[in-house]
Structures are given as C-alpha cells and as structure tokens.
Amino acid sequence: xxxxxIWEAASASPYAPLVSKDNQFAVGFSLLFAAFILTGxxxxxxxxxxxxSFGVPASLAFGFGAVFMICAVGVYx
Amino acid sequence: xxxxTAVAAAVGSxxxxxxxxxxxxxxxxxxSPKFQPPPVFKNLNLVRTTNLDKGYxxxxxxxxVQNVDQQPQSEYYLPFPAxxxxxxxxxxxxxxxxxxxGRFDVEAVKVGSSSSDVHYYVVNFPEPLAPKAEITLGIxxxxxxxxxxxxxxxxxxxxxxxxxxxxAYAPSAYQTVTQKTKLKLPTTNVPEHTTTEGLKSGADPxxxxxxxxxxxxxxxxxxxxxAYPVSVRYEFTKPVITASLLERDLEVSHWxxxxxxxxxxxxxxxxxxxxxxxxxxxxxxxxFQQQPSSAIRxxxxxxxxxxxxxxxxDDIGNVSTSRYRPGKPRRDALLExxxxxxxxxxxxxxxxxxxxxxxxxxxxxxxxxxxxVLKVPFLEGPKVPEGxxxxxxxxRVILPEGAHNVRYETLDQSTSNGLPSxxxxxxxxxxxxxxxDTLGRTVLTLTAEDLTDEARDSxxxxxxxxxxxxxxxKPATITAGLLATFIAAWAVGQIDVSIKKR
Numbered sequence: 001x002x003x004x005x006i007w008e009a010a011s012a013s014p015y016a017p018l019v020s021k022d023n024q025f026a027v028g029f030s031l032l033f034a035a036f037i038l039t040g041x042x043x044x045x046x047x048x049x050x051x052x053s054f055g056v057p058a059s060l061a062f063g064f065g066a067v068f069m070i071c072a073v074g075v076y077x
Numbered sequence: 078x079x080x081x082t083a084v085a086a087a088v089g090s091x092x093x094x095x096x097x098x099x100x101x102x103x104x105x106x107x108x109s110p111k112f113q114p115p116p117v118f119k120n121l122n123l124v125r126t127t128n129l130d131k132g133y134x135x136x137x138x139x140x141x142v143q144n145v146d147q148q149p150q151s152e153y154y155l156p157f158p159a160x161x162x163x164x165x166x167x168x169x170x171x172x173x174x175x176x177x178x179g180r181f182d183v184e185a186v187k188v189g190s191s192s193s194d195v196h197y198y199v200v201n202f203p204e205p206l207a208p209k210a211e212i213t214l215g216i217x218x219x220x221x222x223x224x225x226x227x228x229x230x231x232x233x234x235x236x237x238x239x240x241x242x243x244x245a246y247a248p249s250a251y252q253t254v255t256q257k258t259k260l261k262l263p264t265t266n267v268p269e270h271t272t273t274e275g276l277k278s279g280a281d282p283x284x285x286x287x288x289x290x291x292x293x294x295x296x297x298x299x300x301x302x303x304a305y306p307v308s309v310r311y312e313f314t315k316p317v318i319t320a321s322l323l324e325r326d327l328e329v330s331h332w333x334x335x336x337x338x339x340x341x342x343x344x345x346x347x348x349x350x351x352x353x354x355x356x357x358x359x360x361x362x363x364x365f366q367q368q369p370s371s372a373i374r375x376x377x378x379x380x381x382x383x384x385x386x387x388x389x390x391d392d393i394g395n396v397s398t399s400r401y402r403p404g405k406p407r408r409d410a411l412l413e414x415x416x417x418x419x420x421x422x423x424x425x426x427x428x429x430x431x432x433x434x435x436x437x438x439x440x441x442x443x444x445x446x447x448x449x450v451l452k453v454p455f456l457e458g459p460k461v462p463e464g465x466x467x468x469x470x471x472x473r474v475i476l477p478e479g480a481h482n483v484r485y486e487t488l489d490q491s492t493s494n495g496l497p498s499x500x501x502x503x504x505x506x507x508x509x510x511x512x513x514d515t516l517g518r519t520v521l522t523l524t525a526e527d528l529t530d531e532a533r534d535s536x537x538x539x540x541x542x543x544x545x546x547x548x549x550x551k552p553a554t555i556t557a558g559l560l561a562t563f564i565a566a567w568a569v570g571q572i573d574v575s576i577k578k579r
Binding site: 003004009010013014015016017018035042047048050051055056058059064067068070074075076077 | 554
C-alpha cells in the first residue's frame, strides 16, 4: 500500500488537536493561574500532605499550562 | 527509569523504509574510462523540443527506440556532455504510450576518466525490450546555468540577451535515423543564430514565429556521439533567478495543531552584470514607467489557503516592503515581497520567509493506531513568469518529539512532477533539540539538487508513529520539574538549623 493510498484512506479522520488554536491562550492562562494559586497555598503550609493536595495539582496545571501558553504565543512546540 | 530507557532506544532505532541514501546525492556507479554503451538500440525517430521561455533550459525528447540486438535489452544509455551533466535536473523517462504506468528507473553513471567529455544516465526499462520491438520514450529534463548573458555587462536600462549553445545533432549513444530539434524562444528579437550548412536541403533552421526548427536531418550514416555546435542569442530582459540554496523547514506541532513553514533563500541573479555604477534615479524612473528590467524587482509567493502570520526578514531584520493578501477561503493567498534593493546580474540577496497553517489540512490519523500521515508540498517558492532555478534544496520535515518509524514518498503524476527520481533525493533522519525538548524532535531531511520551479506542485507524503506517551512527554517533564521543586522546598523545611543544645 503506497503512502498516498494511506493518506486517501484516512480522509475521514483529519487531525484535531486537544485544544484548538483559538482556545490555547484561555486554557493556558487558566491553568497557569491555577498553578500560581495552588503554589501559594502550598507555600502557606509546606507539609507532605500539602504536596499531595496542592503540589501535585499545581505541577500538573503548570506542565500543561506552560505547553498551551507557549503555543498560544506562537512557539508551536 | 526503565520506560525512559525504552523510549530512548525506540527513538534511536528510526526505521526509514523508503529509499535511504547517502547524505548528499552522489553518482553511484563509475564506468571504466574506455566505456562505450553497447550498440543494441537504434533511434528510429527523435524529436527534441527545447524550451527557453524561462531562465533555465527545459528539454523534452520523444524518441522511438528499436532493439537491434539478438537478445532482449533493458538498459538505455542517455549521454550528456560533461559540462552539462552536473546541471541536469528532474530527469524523467516514461513510456510515451503509457504515461500513467509511471516513470522509469534512472541512474546517473560517470565515466571514470577526468578527460571524458561525456557521462551517462542509464534508463532501466521495467520489462526488457524484445529483439526488433519498439518503444517510444518521453524524456524530459531541465538544464540549469546553461544560459550565458551576452554581452556579459550592460547598462542599467539596456535590454539583456542570453546565449544558448548546443548541438544541432541531439546527443545520443545510438545510431539515429531521423531527428529534429525545435527551439521555443520567449521573443522574436533574436539578433544571432547559427545557420547550418550541408546538413539538409533548404534553409536550416526554419523559423515560424518564436519557434526555430533545426532539421529534420537524415543521420543514419552519422556516427553516434557526433556533435554539430550551434548557438542562439535572444532577448531576455528578465532576471535569471537562481537560488544557490533553499532551506525549507516544515514543523509539525501536535499540541499547537499547527504546521509552521520557514524558507531561507540564498538568491542570485545570473543575468548580465551592470557596466556602470547603479543609478538610483534611473532605477526610480524605469520603475515608475514599469519598463522591463533584468533586475529582480518583486517576488510573488502563492501560499496555501488559510496561511496566516507571514513574516519576511533578512540579515538586518524585518523587511517592511511586503504585502500579504490572505485570499478568499479555498483560494491561494499571495505573499508579495520587494527585496531591500533591486537585484541586478551578479548580485546576491538572502532572506527568510515563514507562515503558519492549521495542521488539520495537512495531517490525518492513519488507519493503524498511533499512525499519522502528513501530506505537504515538497517545494513552494515564488511563482514568476521568468522561472526560478534551485541549485540545491534542503527540505526538513520536523516531526514532533518521539515520532518514529518515519517513511516518506514523493508523489508521481502522469506528467513530470519536476522532481528527480527517488535515487537522487538524499534522505536522513536525525534528532533536533529546540524549545521544551528533552530527547529532540525527529527530523526527516531531504536533499535534492538542480530543481526548478516546475516542482512547485509536487507533493511529499510522510507517515510516522507517535504514541500518547510521546505526546505527554513535554507536560510530564515540566510537571516533574515543578513537583521536584515542591518536594525540595518541603525537604529543606524539614532540616533543623536552630541553634540549641543537642
């Protein structure tokens, strides 16, 4: 099967990103803001329980938020 | 840790099933210095059409070939003079009666002697030609840098003339019974052309409008390889646009849903040099009157529908003399560039342009899990009536980090797609580290030499595998980094540094 036939066979499934280009800034900003607040809450009480309740969600929000934000400003990673 | 090692190993073992060749296209076979192609074929009729409309030579040769040997034969040798051989681009051979059957396999071979005045391309027929059987070959190619400006230096507003030297007898390794050469010129202003003597009865060449016909000649008794040098000098008051190098990057971003294209040009005008110093006043007057000029004034790049965020910069920075017309939906957009200065003969200009597209128009999810198919133009570039020739084109398809099992093909059509055969496109897969990368992105680099703007419509299809974990690597790395900071902050807080008696 030639590669062009694979392309033709896949005509019904164009690639759709998780977050469309128009929404990248909103999603990225919300996640980074959430990460900022959660980091502040962790800072108030730096205990092991805080790492689980605030640190882990803050890290996840920052990880995904940073990726969406850098895409939103035009560096498509 | 184990999963990281596994991923690293997977990335290291890129498989490239489509033609893998050396990093630079090279002539693979070297023939013995005394090599002569075996006289197993006869050209019954040969018609060569040379098109000089653009700043390079485009030739089409239709030839009826007969096998005159006792055995079936499948290797047909196409000779080219040594000085032309390295500038032959996009050579394509088809069965004229079955053009849809695809192009024949062609290989470049050099005669292993520096004094040899001829080298060959070997055409391999898919099926050997039986004794006495005939086949009609349609051979097309372009010859770059074969047109010389005469005079070599002119005044700024003068007309420019180009000279093309060739042989009235088409180069052939085999006996040719009859042949003729049609020369299509861009103008009727032809101050000089060679008139042959004794090759045929009547005037030679015959002129009809802008077409000059050398022949038909009865060359049954002329030895193969005989040359009869002729030349033609004609008006071409347009730039001879040559890109000594074009680097073209296509960057795929799954997270951003974006295809970013960047092209870096090293342009040169191969036309007549200026005899005197450049006059800004004269240039402004001639621009205002819209007189034809041998300088590059403006370049127009048609971009795919939906192209956004175009930019045009050079070594100094942003060049503000550009205009972008986004075009209606489903219509090509137009990027019109005016270089910082007009580019006269012998002058250079290097610049970069880039733009973005939605990835959905170029990328599809393949039938198999985690497989993606990308279909992009191999070459875009300016669309100008005088044509553009590219000495070397380097296309880099930058796939997302972790993409593996990369395969590619260039699309063949029933007519020439302007690309050389897949043997002559060098391919390489390598990693590239840029923003937010841990392992580096997978880059497919394709290098082709001697292309022209005829390759503008050619398409490149790339398939690759890309798993969910490959996609999550970027956010996961950043997440892990921040989490490590939190844990460190907590751990540091646990250390007792108070001053007291223990």
